[in-house]
Structures are given as structure tokens and as C-alpha cells.
Amino acid sequence: MSDMLILNGRVIDPASGVDAARDVLLRNGKVAAVEQPGRLSGVAAAERLDATGLVVAPGLIDVHVHLREPGQTYKETIATGTAAAAVGGFTTVVAMPNTIPVNDSVASMAWMLDAARGPVVKLLAMPAATVGSMGARLTDYAALAMAGAVGFTDDGKPVLEDEVMWAALVAAARVGLVVSQHAEDTRLTGGCSMNAGPVAFKLGLRGMTVEAEARIVERDIRLLQEIEKSEGLRPHLHVQHVSTARAMQAIRTAKAQGLQVTCEVAPHHFTLTEEAIGDYNTDAKMNPPLRAEIDRQAVIAALLDGTADCIATDHAPHAAYEKEQEFERAPNGITGLETALGLALRVLHQGHGMPLVRVMQLMSAEPAKIVKLTDRGSLAVGACADVVVFDAAAEWSFAVKESRSKSRNSPFDGAGMLGRVKATICEGRVVYRG
Amino acid sequence: MTAIWSDRGAYAAGSVLGVEDLSVSEVSAILGQTARLEHLAHGDRVQVLAGRKIALLFYESSTRTRTSFELAAKSLGATTTLVSDKSSSIEKGESLKDTGLTLRALGAECIVLRHASSGAPWLLARATGLPVLNAGDGMHQHPSQALLDLRTMLTRLPGLDATSVHEESLRGVTVVITGDILHSRVARSNAMLLPRLGARVVLCGPEPLLPEVALGLGAGVEIERDFDAALRRSQVVMMLRIQRERLAGLELNLAAYIEQYQLNGERLAGNAPEAVVLHPGPMIRGLEIAGEVADGPNSAIEEQVRHGLAVRTALLARSLGRGGFESVTV
Numbered sequence: 167m168s169d170m171l172i173l174n175g176r177v178i179d180p181a182s183g184v185d186a187a188r189d190v191l192l193r194n195g196k197v198a199a200v201e202q203p204g205r206l207s208g209v210a211a212a213e214r215l216d217a218t219g220l221v222v223a224p225g226l227i228d229v230h231v232h233l234r235e236p237g238q239t240y241k242e243t244i245a246t247g248t249a250a251a252a253v254g255g256f257t258t259v260v261a262m263p264n265t266i267p268v269n270d271s272v273a274s275m276a277w278m279l280d281a282a283r284g285p286v287v288k289l290l291a292m293p294a295a296t297v298g299s300m301g302a303r304l305t306d307y308a309a310l311a312m313a314g315a316v317g318f319t320d321d322g323k324p325v326l327e328d329e330v331m332w333a334a335l336v337a338a339a340r341v342g343l344v345v346s347q348h349a350e351d352t353r354l355t356g357g358c359s360m361n362a363g364p365v366a367f368k369l370g371l372r373g374m375t376v377e378a379e380a381r382i383v384e385r386d387i388r389l390l391q392e393i394e395k396s397e398g399l400r401p402h403l404h405v406q407h408v409s410t411a412r413a414m415q416a417i418r419t420a421k422a423q424g425l426q427v428t429c430e431v432a433p434h435h436f437t438l439t440e441e442a443i444g445d446y447n448t449d450a451k452m453n454p455p456l457r458a459e460i461d462r463q464a465v466i467a468a469l470l471d472g473t474a475d476c477i478a479t480d481h482a483p484h485a486a487y488e489k490e491q492e493f494e495r496a497p498n499g500i501t502g503l504e505t506a507l508g509l510a511l512r513v514l515h516q517g518h519g520m521p522l523v524r525v526m527q528l529m530s531a532e533p534a535k536i537v538k539l540t541d542r543g544s545l546a547v548g549a550c551a552d553v554v555v556f557d558a559a560a561e562w563s564f565a566v567k568e569s570r571s572k573s574r575n576s577p578f579d580g581a582g583m584l585g586r587v588k589a590t591i592c593e594g595r596v597v598y599r600g
Numbered sequence: 601m602t603a604i605w606s607d608r609g610a611y612a613a614g615s616v617l618g619v620e621d622l623s624v625s626e627v628s629a630i631l632g633q634t635a636r637l638e639h640l641a642h643g644d645r646v647q648v649l650a651g652r653k654i655a656l657l658f659y660e661s662s663t664r665t666r667t668s669f670e671l672a673a674k675s676l677g678a679t680t681t682l683v684s685d686k687s688s689s690i691e692k693g694e695s696l697k698d699t700g701l702t703l704r705a706l707g708a709e710c711i712v713l714r715h716a717s718s719g720a721p722w723l724l725a726r727a728t729g730l731p732v733l734n735a736g737d738g739m740h741q742h743p744s745q746a747l748l749d750l751r752t753m754l755t756r757l758p759g760l761d762a763t764s765v766h767e768e769s770l771r772g773v774t775v776v777i778t779g780d781i782l783h784s785r786v787a788r789s790n791a792m793l794l795p796r797l798g799a800r801v802v803l804c805g806p807e808p809l810l811p812e813v814a815l816g817l818g819a820g821v822e823i824e825r826d827f828d829a830a831l832r833r834s835q836v837v838m839m840l841r842i843q844r845e846r847l848a849g850l851e852l853n854l855a856a857y858i859e860q861y862q863l864n865g866e867r868l869a870g871n872a873p874e875a876v877v878l879h880p881g882p883m884i885r886g887l888e889i890a891g892e893v894a895d896g897p898n899s900a901i902e903e904q905v906r907h908g909l910a911v912r913t914a915l916l917a918r919s920l921g922r923g924g925f926e927s928v929t930v
Contacts, residue, residue: 356849364816370718370740370785445610445617446719490697490727492717494738 168212169193170594174203175217175555179224180527181534181544190222192551195594200545213596217555220588221522224530224545225257225287225552226507229346229537230321230406230430230478232499233259235283236274237266242483242572245284247503250481250571252598254503255587257552258288258534258542259481263299264322270294270305272313279314287592288552290537292317292346295325295334304333311341316537319346321406324382326352332389335401339393344402344428344536349382349413350374350454359494361440361455369443371493374455380412387420387427394425404536405429407480409454411464418473428536430478431465433502433509434577438462442577448489448496449577452482466518469528476533479506483573501571505564507556508583515558516584522558551594560586614710614731614919614928617721619743619793627793628764631751633924634914635763637676646677648923654678654916655708657699657724658735659685659715664881664905665735665744669712672913676923681708696720697727704728710919713737718785731919733912739783739846744915745880746789748908750797752900753836755907756876770799776830776875778804778861779840779888781814783847786880787840788817795820804830805861808850809842827861831871838878839863839889854887864890868898876900 170192177188177200189206191199199206233247244261251259261278263269269278275291283289293310295318297303307318318338324347325331331345338345355374360366362373386403393401408414408429420427434452439459442450450456468474482499489496510529514520534543542550566579590598611617622630637645654673658666666682673680683703685691690699696715703711710731713721718738725732736742754762757773775794781787781803791801791814801821803814815821824830831837842852863877877889877898885891894901917923 362813364813367782367811367813368788368816370738370788445722487695487697490695490723492696492715492723493719494717 169210170213170215170591171206171209171211172215172217172222172553172555175220175222177222177545178523178526179545180523181224181531182546184545185523188222190545190553192553192591192594195551197545197547197549197551199547215555215589219557220555221558222553222555223526224543225554225590225592226255226529227258227533227539227543228256228479228481228503228506229260229476229533231259231261231481231503232264232483233261234483235265236277240572241485244278244289245286246570246572247481247483248286248289250501250503250569252286252590252592253570253587254505255507255554255556255590256287256503257554257590257592258290258539260290260292260316260537262292262319262321263294268294268299270297270299272306272309275310275313275315286597287590288542290314290316292319294318295320295345296330299323301326301330304330304337307337307341307343311343315343316539317344317346317404319348319406321346321348323352324348324350328385328389331386332393335389335393335403336397336399339399339401343538344404346404346406347382347386348406349379349386349408351378351381354378354381359451360443361457363440363458365440365443369446376410376412376461379408379410379454380416383413383416387416387425390420390425390427400426402426402428407432407435407454407478408465408468408474409435409457410461414464414468414473418468421473428475429473430476431469431474432478432480433506434500436462436466436469437509437513438577446493447577448491448493449500449575451493451496451498452480452500453498466514469514470518470520475528476536477506477510477528478533479503483571484575486574489575499575501569501573501576503571504569505576505578505581505583507585507587508562508564509578511558511585512583551591553591554587555589556585556587558585560584562586611725612729612731614921614925615725615733616743616915616919617725617732617734618741619746619789622743624765624767624796627747627750627797628766629925630747630911630914630918631754631765632763633917634751634910637913637917637923638910645675648676648917649673649920650677652678652920653707653709654680655703655711656680656682657703657711657713658682659690660736662714662735664908665714668905668909669733669735669912669916672909673916675913676917678916696724700724700728700730704730710916733915733919736785738785740785741789742785743789744908744912745786746793747915748904748911749790749838749878749880750793751907751911752878752904753876755903756900757835765797767796768798770794770797773798773835774800774802774833775836775838776802776804776834777838777840778827778830778863779809780842781805781810781840782808783843784840790838791817791821802830802833806857808852828867828871831867831875834872834875836876836878837863837872838880839883840880841882841884841888858887862888862890863893865892865896868893878904880904
């Protein structure tokens with residue numbers, strides 16, 4: 167593998183506490199040196215990248231993507247989804263298990279992670295927490311962990327039963343991995359297609375209440391407390407796509423009590439509200455749904471104060487014909503890999519004064535910790551040579567027709583973005599150049 | 601950042617998707633042309649849409665709305681075709697978009713849509729580019745019903761003009777809408793139209809059928825749980841059916857409901873002896889309304905049906921830019 171020198175950039179590496187002008191040497195797929203400008207100028211390197219005026223940061227990590235392979239390759243494949251990831255500055259993505267068939271075995275995970283699938287960036291998998299994600303019987307956590315699982319989830323639906331979630335948290339704690347929960351009490355959300363409230367009433371749509379999310383989060387936190395007491399274990403609960411003030415408050419309290427709880431926020435939840443549904447725009451339909459402004463403000467506050475640990479896209483591609491349906495019938499989800507950084511910088515950095523270093527932390531260092539990656543999410547010497555180089559001041563508009571994803575279901579077509587990716591480097595290879 | 605996805609330009613002129621699409625002056629024009637078309641001689645009437653093709657696409661059962669749109673179209677000389685979900689390729693899984701494109705390819709110039717999913721008319725209008733008339737979408741809206749209710753009120757209440765309206769036309773008029781507001785597209789369309797003409801709309805019903813968020817329908821809308829108190833303020837009272845098909849597990853004590861919310865002769869005489877009684881139908885006698893009220897002198901229920909035919913005639917003419925609506929470009 168050839169060497170690469172990234173010169174004259176502003177290195178922002180939250181994990182090592184660096185935010186300064188640095189030159190970076192990548193060698194053999196690893197970070198070989200991060201030095202004061204000029205000190206590496208004598209080093210011979212096959213490639214030199216001039217990063218003058220640009221930010222050089224650890225490659226972004228997304229712990230929540232749907233790549234649809236196997237089973238729904240008309241929506242996305244591992245190759246197309248990870249190509250979109252590279253465009254967005256991501257060097258690692260974690261595939262959810264709700265493929266067809268569900269990724270719930272060592273064999274299915276090995277197939278998914280096989281190089282033959284053609285991933286453009288580092289692909290990791292979070293297999294199902296229960297067999298077939300049916301919520302009844304646990305998968306083989308020990309075997310899956312050995313095979314490379316970075317956590318367990320039934321994403322798309324919750325692990326609903328108390329006893330099953332208890333068992334999942336215990337089994338995951340024994341192998342040192344996280345249980346990633348889709349927090350939705352599905353007993354309360356049947357037939358619902360958006361957030362409950364005046365907007366849903368006006369549109370004549372049944373609404374998902376804030377309670378439906380909060381009840382599962384609160385239940386899971388209670389389980390953590392009980393397991394710590396009775397089992398002497400310290401399970402790690404990760405709450406996916408938190409969208410409500412109430413669930414966020416429960417997480418804030420649990421963290422203050424010292425429980426091992428982390429959570430993610432999706433860019434659409436800090437950017438849009440339920441008003442974006444407008445005339446039944448199915449590209450504004452996802453689960454959890456876009457919420458009210460008070461909830462949007464609460465998730466932004468949580469990202470600012472540290473209650474929220476990371477940004478994750480919940481990239482969920484769907485074919486046009488599936489979204490061109492009656493609102494209630496259209497599937498949930500939007501694509502997100504190519505718009506995450508642009509929205510984070512626009513809304514959080516520019517709009518709410520979040521320091522760039524915190525944005526980078528939310529998108530690299532922290533997600534790496536959640537899925538227990540020790541060699542990614544940082545530019546420390548010896549770490550994987552995963553780097554994103556971007557112009558933090560560049561304003562641009564997202565054009566969905568140019569997306570590398572196989573699908574086009576984004577509510578952000580034409581939306582203003584801040585921060586343009588100039589290069590994405592994964593394990594020393596340039597996987598995208600803007 | 602708030603990206604509101606609501607582009608009026610995406611819908612063909614002449615569409616009536618929701619009441620909010622219609623300005624007060626457009627409502628007034630519709631009422632004026634309704635009266636004009638109603639009085640047009642038969643020979644002139646059948647020329648208005650002679651040779652034009654209108655599709656009636658019905659995914660839900662309907663008596664009044666379907667029949668009146670069909671008779672209205674035929675009275676203007678249009679050819680109509682009825683497609684229902686029970687006897688078409690919809691049963692085989694054809695999407696709404698493809699059904700709409702098929703109708704367009706067959707020459708339909710306007711589609712009248714009744715659908716169980718809220719928002720379906722917007723989808724159809726975007727997909728086909730044709731003028732679409734919303735004949736009721738899920739729990740959302742029923743704009744032609746609100747217009748016919750308006751015309752009925754203007755005709756029955758003293759001193760009002762049924763051929764035109766302005767922002768103050770219904771000043772001093774309180775319309776009580778009672779019953780299953782949650783599931784009612786009629787209630788939503790009326791509550792979003794009538795206050796813009798100066799009326800107060802008082803919604804009445806038990807919490808499970810009338811959540812507080814209903815106040816978000818707009819200014820001029822309020823909630824009164826006590827039906828008798830609401831009636832005492834009313835000039836118009838509109839009764840709604842309990843929509844069993846949309847209750848989705850909601851439990852309701854019918855005996856208690858009847859006790860508190862049925863409009864019977866005694867309650868009407870005691871609280872609002874002069875009020876005009878409306879019901880969009882289908883009504884369940886003995887449940888939300890007593891037979892003696894439905895058949896009594898306050899009832900304008902059959903007039904509503906007649907006004908429905910008249911108003912829909914105007915909406916169809918408007919959808920194709922004819923019959924006095926030539927300025928509405930298609």
C-alpha cells in the first residue's frame with residue numbers, strides 16, 4: 167500500500183485532543199505520523215494531498231445504516247450504499263440486520279462481510295438480537311461476537327418483552343458488546359404514520375406518541391439498574407435515533423446515575439419537524455417520525471450537552487415506487503449518508519454554535535466507542551488510516567439525482583448544506599475525491 | 601431549517617384537494633356559478649362539459665357523494681366512468697398512481713377520488729397532473745361536503761346570500777359539530793372553511809372522539825364537551841356518525857354516548873329550537889340523531905343532498921375551466 171501525505175490541513179482529532187495545523191502521513195493503511203506543518207516535508211510519499219484551508223479529521227463512522235443486501239438489492243446494495251457513505255465522508259458503517267433473510271447467524275454475517283460484496287468503506291455488522299428479529303429467542307451472542315459482530319439489535323422493531331430484553335442485555339454484557347434498541351412500544355403505534363399531535367390531527371393521520379418511544383427507553387434503563395444489582399454485570403444499552411425530549415431526559419438521568427447508556431440522533435431529527443410532511447411528502451416519513459419543534463430543540467440540546475453521544479443516519483433507502491404511495495402505506499425511512507455531515511455542520515455548527523471538534527466527536531470518536539472500535543475514530547499514530555478531508559466553509563445544495571445510493575428517498579433534495587467533502591480515505595485508499 | 605414541501609404549482613388548476621386551496625373569493629365564485637348552473641336551461645347545461653371525460657375513482661363505499669358527482673357530471677353533458685376498488689385491477693394490487701395514469705391514458709380529464717387513506721388525492725394529482733376533486737380522503741377532508749354544507753346554511757339562515765360570500769358572511773353564526781370528530785373528514789373541512797367566512801365552529805364530543813389537539817385546526821374553532829351548552833349557542837348543529845370502521849380498537853359506551861350526545865327532539869326544543877340541523881350522512885337513526893329530529897322541521901338533511909348535487913356541478917365545471925370558470929386555467 168502506497169504512502170500518502172496530507173499537508174497543510176487543520177487536523178481535528180477529538181480522540182487525541184488535537185485541533186491544530188498538522189501534516190499527516192498515512193503508511194500501510196495506518197496513520198504513521200501527525201506532525202507540525204513542515205516536519206514531514208522531507209518524507210517521500212507516493213501521493214501528496216494539499217489540504218490548505220481544509221479540515222482533516224478521522225473518517226466518519228455511522229453505527230446505523232440499512233444496506234438492504236441480501237434480499238432487497240433493488241433498493242440498495244452493499245456496494246452502492248458504501249459508495250454513498252464514501253461520498254458523505256464515512257469510512258466505517260454498521261449494517262443493521264433487517265435484511266432478507268435477517269442477519270442472525272454466523273453464516274449470514276460472514277456472507278454480508280465477504281469482500282465479494284464489494285464494500286467501498288469498512289463494513290461492520292450488527293446482527294439480530296433475537297432469532298429472525300422475532301423478539302423471542304436470543305441469537306448466539308458468543309459465536310456472533312467471535313465472528314465480528316459489533317453489537318446486537320432487532321432494529322426496525324424493538325426487543326419488546328421485558329424478559330427477552332433482560333436476557334439480551336446480560337448476554338451482550340458477557341461478550342462485551344452493546345444492545346442497540348429501536349425504542350418504540352409497538353403496542354401503542356399500530357396504524358400510526360407520523361408524530362401524534364395537532365399536525366397529525368389536521369392531516370387526518372394516526373400519530374405515534376412521545377410515550378411510545380419514552381416507555382421503552384425508561385423500561386430499558388430500569389432493566390440496566392436491575393441487572394447491575396442482581397447480576398453484577400454492567401450492560402451497555404444504546405438507544406437508536408432518539409427523537410423526543412422525554413426519552414432524552416430519561417437518558418440524561420440514567421447517565422447521571424452512572425449507567426452505561428449511549429444514544430444516537432439522526433440528522434433529520436435535528437433538522438426537520440413534522441411540518442416537513444407538508445402535502446403528504448412520503449420522503450418525510452420515517453420511524454421514529456419527525457417530531458414537534460420542542461423535541462427537535464431537545465435533541466439539539468442533548469447533542470450540545472453530551473447527553474447524545476453520536477450522530478447516526480439511519481440511512482434507509484427505498485425504491486421510488488414504494489415511496490410513491492398513499493402516506494400511510496409508504497415504507498418508513500430516508501437516505502442519509504450523503505447529507506449527514508452537511509446537515510450537522512449547517513444546523514449544529516453554524517446554527518447552534520457547536521464547535522467543529524464536537525461535531526467530529528459525534529461522528530467519529532464517539533460512535534467508534536459505542537461499537538468498541540479501538541483502531542478507528544481517531545488519527546492517533548497506529549490507528550487505521552481512515553480520514554475525511556473537507557472544506558468546512560463550503561456551502562452547497564444537495565441534489566438527490568446525483569446520489570450514489572441506489573435510491574432517491576431524501577427530503578433534502580435542494581437543501582442547503584455546509585461543508586463539502588474533498589476526499590475520503592479508508593485504510594489508506596482514497597475511496598472518494600470531491 | 602424547515603423545508604416545507606408544499607408546492608401549489610404541482611397540482612393542476614381546477615383541483616380541489618382541501619378547503620385551504622380555495623380562497624374566500626374562489627368559494628364565492630363557486631357559489632355564484634352553482635346558482636347560475638342550477639338555473640341554466642337543460643339544453644344549455646348539457647353543453648357545458650359536452651364531450652368531456654370524467655373518471656370517478658372510488659376506493660370506499662359511497663351513496664350520496666358518488667351519485668351526486670355522477671349525476672352532476674352527466675347533467676353538464678360529460679361522459680363519466682366509475683372505477684371502484686371492488687371491481688377493477690385495484691383488487692389485483694395496482695397502485696393508485698398506475699390506476700390514475702391508466703385513467704388518464706383512457707382520456708380522463710378530471711378524476712374524482714374517494715379514498716380511505718388521508719392524502720391520497722394529493723398523490724393522485726401529483727402523479728397524473730390532472731385536476732383532482734377530493735371526494736373524501738380518509739379522516740382528512742371532504743371539501744365538496746363543506747361547500748354544500750355552507751350553501752345549505754346560507755340558504756336556511758335568515759338574511760344570508762347563497763350566491764356569494766366574503767370574510768364576514770357568517771359573522772354571528774355559531775356552528776356546532778357534534779360526534780366522532782376524530783375520524784371525520786367532514787368536521788375537518790368545515791372547521792377549516794367556516795371560520796374564514798366569519799363563523800365560530802364549536803366542536804363537541806367526548807375526549808376519545810375529540811382530542812384537544814383538534815383546536816389546532818385553526819382560529820375560530822373551540823371545544824365544548826357539554827352538548828346542551830353548545831346547543832344553546834348554536835344557529836347550526838351538525839351531527840356526525842360514529843365511524844365504527846375507523847375506531848381501531850377504541851372502546852365506546854354507546855348508551856352513555858347516546859345519553860350525552862344524541863340530538864333528540866327534547867334536547868333540540870329545550871336548547872336550540874331555531875337551529876338548523878345538518879347531517880352529512882349516512883346517519884344512524886337512534887344513535888347520534890333521533891328520527892323525529894331527522895324528519896323534523898329543523899332538519900335540512902335532504903336539502904344538503906340537493907345542494908351537494910348543485911355544488912358538485914360547479915366544481916366539475918371549474919375543474920375543466922368551463923361554465924363560468926373559464927379563467928381557471930386547466
